[in-house]
Amino acid sequence: MTTATKNARTEKDEGLNERLAHSGLRLTPQRRHVHEILQQKMDHPTADQVFLRAKDSMPEISMATVYNCLDALVKCDMVKQVNMDRGATRYCCNMRPHSHFYCDDCGSVYDILQTIEPADANFKIPRGFKMQSIETNIHGKCSECSAKAKKN
Ligand SMILES: [Zn+2]
Ligand SMILES: [Zn+2]
Numbered sequence: 001m002t003t004a005t006k007n008a009r010t011e012k013d014e015g016l017n018e019r020l021a022h023s024g025l026r027l028t029p030q031r032r033h034v035h036e037i038l039q040q041k042m043d044h045p046t047a048d049q050v051f052l053r054a055k056d057s058m059p060e061i062s063m064a065t066v067y068n069c070l071d072a073l074v075k076c077d078m079v080k081q082v083n084m085d086r087g088a089t090r091y092c093c094n095m096r097p098h099s100h101f102y103c104d105d106c107g108s109v110y111d112i113l114q115t116i117e118p119a120d121a122n123f124k125i126p127r128g129f130k131m132q133s134i135e136t137n138i139h140g141k142c143s144e145c146s147a148k149a150k151k152n
Contacts, residue, residue, distance in 0.1 A: 034069035
């Protein structure tokens, strides 16, 4: 490990540690590992998929521990739960404001960066309500599936 990557990792750990501590939780090797798994491939895996990936480099980790890690990371705002109409909960570690694009053909979920600020959005919010954030779901076909649809 070079000094640069070591420093990057230490900095990241400090952020994660601080967030967890804020929620009264500890940074364990398992929690760090699960967070790394989510960052490695930001394809919104389900808990089952996270478990399979986590086991690759940490064979002793159990499904229950993975659930516990995901719970802890969600609680301290390092990971978001993404719920689709059908299917299992997925996990997303992109904490910048974004929406999700769901491909109705292959089921993939993509992050779409959001540029609408709540103040600029033209929503009919009832009087007395205060909008804090916007999260929209976009449905359609991803580039691969649209290309396939054209061929057929
Ligand atoms: Zn697709
Ligand atoms: Zn996302």
